[in-house]
Amino acid sequence: MGEVNFKDTKILVTGCAGFIGSHLCERLCKEGALVIGIDRFSDYYSRDLKERNLEELREQENFQLIEADLLDLDLEKLVGDIDYIFHEAAQAGVRASWGAQFEVYVRDNILATQKLLEACKSASQLKKFVFASSSSVYGDTPELPMHENSILKPASPYGSSKLAAENLCYLYWKNFGVPTASLRYFTVYGPRQRPDMAFHRFIKAMLTGDKIEVYGDGKQTRDFTYVSDAVNATISAVNAPSGEVFNIGGGSQVALVEVIHLLEEIMGKKANVAFSSEQKGDVRHTFASTKKAKEILNFKPSFSLERGLKEEIRWMENIYGSTRLSSSRNIWNI
Numbered sequence: 194m195g196e197v198n199f200k201d202t203k204i205l206v207t208g209c210a211g212f213i214g215s216h217l218c219e220r221l222c223k224e225g226a227l228v229i230g231i232d233r234f235s236d237y238y239s240r241d242l243k244e245r246n247l248e249e250l251r252e253q254e255n256f257q258l259i260e261a262d263l264l265d266l267d268l269e270k271l272v273g274d275i276d277y278i279f280h281e282a283a284q285a286g287v288r289a290s291w292g293a294q295f296e297v298y299v300r301d302n303i304l305a306t307q308k309l310l311e312a313c314k315s316a317s318q319l320k321k322f323v324f325a326s327s328s329s330v331y332g333d334t335p336e337l338p339m340h341e342n343s344i345l346k347p348a349s350p351y352g353s354s355k356l357a358a359e360n361l362c363y364l365y366w367k368n369f370g371v372p373t374a375s376l377r378y379f380t381v382y383g384p385r386q387r388p389d390m391a392f393h394r395f396i397k398a399m400l401t402g403d404k405i406e407v408y409g410d411g412k413q414t415r416d417f418t419y420v421s422d423a424v425n426a427t428i429s430a431v432n433a434p435s436g437e438v439f440n441i442g443g444g445s446q447v448a449l450v451e452v453i454h455l456l457e458e459i460m461g462k463k464a465n466v467a468f469s470s471e472q473k474g475d476v477r478h479t480f481a482s483t484k485k486a487k488e489i490l491n492f493k494p495s496f497s498l499e500r501g502l503k504e505e506i507r508w509m510e511n512i513y514g515s516t517r518l519s520s521s522r523n524i525w526n527i
């Protein structure tokens with residue numbers, strides 16, 4: 194699949210202040226694109242962290258931030274001259290998606306996506322709309338590795354909302370020619386990882402001497418994807434055939450207890466682990482078949498888990514030592 198020259202293209206990135214969105218914007222700015230980022234700074238986790246994510250971007254002349262909710266914007270006007278859209282905005286997190294909170298998931302993940310797709314019907318310059326979907330659309334499938342055509346039975350309200358959005362992307366391609374492609378990311382990690390995610394919680398606990406809380410027996414496995422590998426895949430998806438879905442996984446299936454052992458080796462200290470009950474919505478295993486992404490997107494994950502963890506630890510040490518952040522009492526809250 195050929196390289197894309199992003200120089201002077203106009204790109205919209207939703208969720209630009211978040212973990213993956215901020216890395217993606219930086220990369221696109223470096224490639225010479227004019228990047229418009231939208232974020233509503235949802236309170237799922239601290240604004241301080243999101244401001245940090247944006248520090249480098251705010252210095253870029255070719256980056257423009259719109260602080261707004263997608264549901265409040267005149268999107269038709271906004272997407273009128275856009276070449277590419279990367280739709281990263283969402284209310285993330287499996288465990289928080291039950292109960293009354295589901296309303297936020299419906300709003301941010303389903304309604305906002307539908308509104309953006311609706312606006313794209315008249316976006317004459319739009320060449321690709323890349324949607325950030327999730328491995329959580331599979332649920333607890335017995336079939337491993339998970340293939341793009343495996344049965345989809347999300348195990349959480351979050352997964353259901355991502356599947357609904359993914360289906361909407363397909364429908365807007367089929368019916369109105371909006372050139373969508375969806376990427377099912379498998380547990381992304383690295384610098385700026387969200388504070389509710391396992392590695393972030395584990396590393397923070399090891400740095401502060403707190404207990405690492407592991408939900409269940411710790412033998413559940415995940416396919417972990419380093420953030421720059423996820424960003425490479427996302428960028429290459431502008432060349433994907435529309436209407437298609439791709440798994441994006443780092444390529445190894447590792448149990449959480451093994452990750453903790455690896456952290457102990459890298460950080461040279463023992464972890465203080467406390468096992469607690471399994472969380473509703475968590476699946477037992479995830480493991481991606483990335484054959485399709487390799488063949489069509491030329492996806493080649495390049496970070497080993499050890500190398501990627503070292504990068505995340507370095508970032509965590511850096512922010513944890515910062516007076517600005519450590520003075521913010523709720524910085525680690527989600």
Ligand SMILES: NC(=O)c1ccc[n+]([C@@H]2O[C@H](COP(=O)([O-])OP(=O)(O)OC[C@H]3O[C@@H](n4cnc5c(N)ncnc54)[C@H](O)[C@@H]3O)[C@@H](O)[C@H]2O)c1
Pocket residue numbers: 207208209210211212213214231232233234235236237243261262263264280281282283284285300301305325326327328355377378379380381382387
């Ligand atoms: N991080 C992962 O491991 C992972 C795995 C699978 C899928 N994903 C998907 O990738 C995307 C990015 O995830 P992340 O981990 O960077 O999450 P994140 O929470 O760090 O970033 C998402 C951003 O979207 C913004 N947002 C939410 N609703 C919005 C709205 N209505 N209008 C404007 N902005 C809005 C939030 O304020 C937030 O900053 C999400 O769509 C998520 O579902 C992430």
